[in-house]
Amino acid sequence: MTWWQRLWRRKQMEEQLEKELRFHLDQHTTDLIAQGHDPAEARRLARLAFGGPEQVKEESRDARGTRWLEDLWQDLRYAVRGLRGKPGFSAVSGITLALGIGASTAIFSVVNPILFEALPYPHAGRIMMIWDIFQGSRSDVTFHSYRELTERNHSFETLAVMDPWQPTMTGAAEPERFDGQSVSAGFFRALGVEPALGRDFQASDDQFQGPKLAILGNGLWRRRFSGDRAIIGRQITLDGDLYTVIGVMPRGFENVLAPTAEIWSPLQFDPWHITDLDTTEWGHHLRIVGRVRPGVSKDQAWRDLNLIARTPVPEFPRARWASLQHGLIVDSLQEDVTRGVKPALLAILGAVMLLLLIACVNVTNLLLARVAQRHGELALRVALGAGQSRLIRQLLTESLLLATIGGALGMLVAENAVRALVALSPPGLPRVDAIAVDGAVFAFALGVTTLIGLAVGLIPAPATTCAADSSKAHHGPLAGTN
Amino acid sequence: MTAVKSDLPQGTLDLLILKIIALGPVHGYAIAQRLQQVSRDVVQVPQGSLYPALHRLENRGLLAADWKQTETGREAKFYHLTRKGRAELETEAASWQRLTEAVGLILEMAEGGAQ
Numbered sequence: 381m382t383w384w385q386r387l388w389r390r391k392q393m394e395e396q397l398e399k400e401l402r403f404h405l406d407q408h409t410t411d412l413i414a415q416g417h418d419p420a421e422a423r424r425l426a427r428l429a430f431g432g433p434e435q436v437k438e439e440s441r442d443a444r445g446t447r448w449l450e451d452l453w454q455d456l457r458y459a460v461r462g463l464r465g466k467p468g469f470s471a472v473s474g475i476t477l478a479l480g481i482g483a484s485t486a487i488f489s490v491v492n493p494i495l496f497e498a499l500p501y502p503h504a505g506r507i508m509m510i511w512d513i514f515q516g517s518r519s520d521v522t523f524h525s526y527r528e529l530t531e532r533n534h535s536f537e538t539l540a541v542m543d544p545w546q547p548t549m550t551g552a553a554e555p556e557r558f559d560g561q562s563v564s565a566g567f568f569r570a571l572g573v574e575p576a577l578g579r580d581f582q583a584s585d586d587q588f589q590g591p592k593l594a595i596l597g598n599g600l601w602r603r604r605f606s607g608d609r610a611i612i613g614r615q616i617t618l619d620g621d622l623y624t625v626i627g628v629m630p631r632g633f634e635n636v637l638a639p640t641a642e643i644w645s646p647l648q649f650d651p652w653h654i655t656d657l658d659t660t661e662w663g664h665h666l667r668i669v670g671r672v673r674p675g676v677s678k679d680q681a682w683r684d685l686n687l688i689a690r691t692p693v694p695e696f697p698r699a700r701w702a703s704l705q706h707g708l709i710v711d712s713l714q715e716d717v718t719r720g721v722k723p724a725l726l727a728i729l730g731a732v733m734l735l736l737l738i739a740c741v742n743v744t745n746l747l748l749a750r751v752a753q754r755h756g757e758l759a760l761r762v763a764l765g766a767g768q769s770r771l772i773r774q775l776l777t778e779s780l781l782l783a784t785i786g787g788a789l790g791m792l793v794a795e796n797a798v799r800a801l802v803a804l805s806p807p808g809l810p811r812v813d814a815i816a817v818d819g820a821v822f823a824f825a826l827g828v829t830t831l832i833g834l835a836v837g838l839i840p841a842p843a844t845t846c847a848a849d850s851s852k853a854h855h856g857p858l859a860g861t862n
Numbered sequence: 863m864t865a866v867k868s869d870l871p872q873g874t875l876d877l878l879i880l881k882i883i884a885l886g887p888v889h890g891y892a893i894a895q896r897l898q899q900v901s902r903d904v905v906q907v908p909q910g911s912l913y914p915a916l917h918r919l920e921n922r923g924l925l926a927a928d929w930k931q932t933e934t935g936r937e938a939k940f941y942h943l944t945r946k947g948r949a950e951l952e953t954e955a956a957s958w959q960r961l962t963e964a965v966g967l968i969l970e971m972a973e974g975g976a977q
Binding site: 396397399400401403404406407408410429430431432433435436439440442443444445 | 889890891894908909910911913914915917918921929934936937938939
């Protein structure tokens, strides 16, 4: 029998224990009568030999090993009765905790994927963003800076540049304008993601006046091409030109660099146009993302790139405005994506935690008042033999029950609040799609709830000591117990 | 009643119970009787304290029990050893044997030295 079955069949086990002990006493009595004792005397002797039956039962229950669970069950039922007996108190503290836990859980579920979780790429910590510096602040880079860094660096596996691209598709259906990106060939490799269908861009695709190619996002592919796998190799018309579809990205692919982008094509700049300063290749309009080699730290990458920036070489002439004389900034992708929102999010998280603390203090106050009210009841329990630890355990059970109710209601609050927060979120907020009440959020809520239950239950615990002390004094209304 | 009573050393009650049950399925009252008879009333345990021990052994999986009719037609809980209980009895009995032999040896030596 498992402990669970033993607990479940508690009543049956109690009956069997009773029956077993009764059999023993009856049998012994019968034997004594057979030996010549009169019935009343025989029963008395049998009892004497047996010892205290209640004590035997108690010890047998202990031997079952489910004692703590039985006590817990008893405490829980008692706690439920206590809460039902004081509906005002229960409702106020339950709702206070629900709002506190709900608000903090909702904010946590927004902050967690943005600030704390790793980005959804393999070895996401190795993905870096690189910025030029213009008038003291970060600035996009030029194509020729990118090209020089690609050729001369020692710390990056892949460097890639990207530029927004908004092509309009014409053809059979309604014309539709897409958000997309023009990217150099290594873009998806820098993120560590591959198309689910077809192939990735290759260096040969990303050449000046090269073939017009496109990779589709999974959503776009399902929406416009009803998920047709034969799309690979077909041509679509974008901005009046024919593009060949060579790949489709996987369903869960999240592009934190351009969350709305759903189509990509090769950048195809002219690398040899270095001397002509009047071309787009010399414009500061590209963002660089790179994946450092395994074992290379951000600092090492920064030193590597800044050494290149300080030491121009003749093979890579630089324009006056792209001289890299102020150095380069290297930031991890995670820091880069959350840079604008981190202080605000942390401030909100802090505020909501304070709110939770205030809720806890309020509930603790209510519980303290209740302990004071229950003085008589607690004193009676002490007089009946309950130790202080037993009293504290019961108070803890009550506060944990209260916290659990608050937590359960809080999860409901959080579910709805998260939906509202996502709907109201400012456009710049990264990773909005990843915001959800998931396992991490549930664990957070559970942890917060347990902590609250313990704290709120333990703070009034010293008050039970006075109950124990004053158990001899028989003042205090026992009527206040139920 | 005999004049000399001995308190049982810690843990030996379990061993005695296992040994008695090893002889065949038996109910609690019979265990108590046999304990007293076989030990010629030297071992005195309050009969009630047998039951927590029985339940503890059952809980540890050394004993199993089922309800059966006695000769007088009443239902009683009969205990028997499980395979695990039999193994436990063997190891415990062996270690008890070793212990008493060692203690006996020491006691005899002390006597010899005195003479």
